Amino acid sequence: MNSLREGSPDRTxxxxxxxxxxxxxxxxxxxxxxxxxxxTVVFWEHLLxxxxxxxxxxxxxxxxxxxxxxxxxxxxxxxxxxxxxxxxLFTAAFKTGDPVTPLVLQKLQPVFAVVxxxxxxxxxxxxxxxxxxxxxxxxxWLLAFADPLHIKVAAARTALLAIGAAVLWAAGTVLGxxxxxxxxxxxxxxxxFASGLPVAAIIVAVQGASFAVAWHNALGxxxxxxxxxxxxxxxxxVGLRSTPASRATLAELxxxxxxxxxxxxxxxxxxxxxxWLGLAVVVASVxxxxxxxxxxxxxxxxxxxx
Numbered sequence: 001m002n003s004l005r006e007g008s009p010d011r012t013x014x015x016x017x018x019x020x021x022x023x024x025x026x027x028x029x030x031x032x033x034x035x036x037x038x039x040t041v042v043f044w045e046h047l048l049x050x051x052x053x054x055x056x057x058x059x060x061x062x063x064x065x066x067x068x069x070x071x072x073x074x075x076x077x078x079x080x081x082x083x084x085x086x087x088x089l090f091t092a093a094f095k096t097g098d099p100v101t102p103l104v105l106q107k108l109q110p111v112f113a114v115v116x117x118x119x120x121x122x123x124x125x126x127x128x129x130x131x132x133x134x135x136x137x138x139x140x141w142l143l144a145f146a147d148p149l150h151i152k153v154a155a156a157r158t159a160l161l162a163i164g165a166a167v168l169w170a171a172g173t174v175l176g177x178x179x180x181x182x183x184x185x186x187x188x189x190x191x192x193f194a195s196g197l198p199v200a201a202i203i204v205a206v207q208g209a210s211f212a213v214a215w216h217n218a219l220g221x222x223x224x225x226x227x228x229x230x231x232x233x234x235x236x237x238v239g240l241r242s243t244p245a246s247r248a249t250l251a252e253l254x255x256x257x258x259x260x261x262x263x264x265x266x267x268x269x270x271x272x273x274x275x276w277l278g279l280a281v282v283v284a285s286v287x288x289x290x291x292x293x294x295x296x297x298x299x300x301x302x303x304x305x306x
Contacts, residue, residue, distance in 0.1 A: 014239030015251040016286055021232035023258020027266055028224040035217055037209035041224070042087050043200040044213060048225040049193040053186075057194060060187035071182055074175035078188075079195025082172025086165045088203045093161035112170035113249035120174050123244050129300040132292070136250050136285035142278025143260055146271075170249065176237060177245040185237035192233065247300070250289055253282050 032041050050057075064075060114133075117123040142148050180188055204211055213221065240248055257279050264271055271279070292300065 011239040011242050012247050012251045012286075012289065014235055015243050015248045016254040018232045018236035018239060019252040019254040020258040021235070022228045022252075022255045023260075023262060025224070025228040025259070027262050028220055028228065032217060032220050032224065036213060037204070037207060038092075039088060039200070039204040039207045039209050040211060040213065041221070042084055043197075043204050043211060044221045045225045045229055046084065046193050046197040046200045048222060049230050050190075050197050052226075052230070053190045053193065056186055056190050060183075060190040060194075063183050063187045064191060067179070067182060071179050074179050075188075075191045076195055077168075078172050078175050078179070079192045079197075080199035081168045082175070083192050083196035084199040084203060086168035086172070089161045089168070090165035093165065112167050113173045113245055116170055116174040117177070117245040117249075121177060121245060124302040126298070126300050126302070132285050132289040132300065133250060135281050136253050136289075139278040139281030139285060140253050142274045143257065143271075143282060144278075146275060148274055148278075173240075173249050173252065174245045177240045177243075177248065180237045180240040185234055185241065188237045189230065189233045193230075244302075247289060251286050253286055257282050 029041065064072065067075075114123075114125065176188065183191075201211075239251075243251070260271060260275065260279055289300065
């Protein structure tokens with residue numbers, strides 16, 4: 001067993017930057033969600049990226065042809081599951097129950113990711129990993145809720161939808177790590193959106209929604225597709241090439257931090273004292289983990305020797 005490949009730079013910070021870009025999603029998605037069905041928004045996110053990246057699709061498909069059946073399956077799950085279906089499940093969880101339950105259960109994503117990384121990638125973690133993981137998860141919990149001691153979990157259907165989204169996002173982290181070591185970040189990104197597009201179309205059809213959008217929604221859809229979408233994912237897969245999934249899933253907690261800052265700055269949201277504390281704890285924990293893995297000789301996350 002060893003840590004990352006010899007001479008490979010640690011890029012936990014780059015995964016955190018990508019997750020921070022995901023945090024801009026709410027600023028762009030909120031007005032679109034009020035005007036369009038959720039499935040329609042997801043469909044256009046995928047379609048716009050596929051259209052722009054279509055010149056690179058043949059090369060990505062050729063690269064995928066050289067991959068194993070396991071990597072083919074990983075790309076399909078990433079695109080159809082982690083990209084399209086997870087977003088739809090998470091949105092449905094908000095519509096079928098209270099808005100607290102999905103946020104509570106989404107915090108289980110790192111737990112699912114670490115377990116999946118163990119079985120799929122053979123990653124191991126030292127006991128000291130908990131010194132970073134536990135504060136990061138606790139900080140994310142504090143950040144998510146104004147009153148963290150009074151959480152009400154509602155109906156089972158809502159819970160199952162939210163857990164399904166968390167599992168798919170965790171799978172996306174682990175499988176993204178798997179394929180990003182064999183395929184270029186650009187190819188993984190193109191294949192993710194291309195394989196997710198048919199699933200997004202099916203979701204629209206199942207919801208009975210319209211594919212059509214008004215011109216005044218065009219700018220919002222373009223920004224949504226290319227900032228927290230395309231740009232963030234390219235950075236994310238570049239980072240995953242040299243970042244174990246068990247570490248990347250903590251760096252992804254930069255997402256709720258950015259979402260909170262944007263909510264306060266632009267969406268008239270207010271944070272309580274405990275939420276500000278949670279924000280600080282998440283930033284400190286993720287930053288400390290990245291520094292530790294880069295500077296110390298005994299990293300917390302180990303990968304199987306190649």
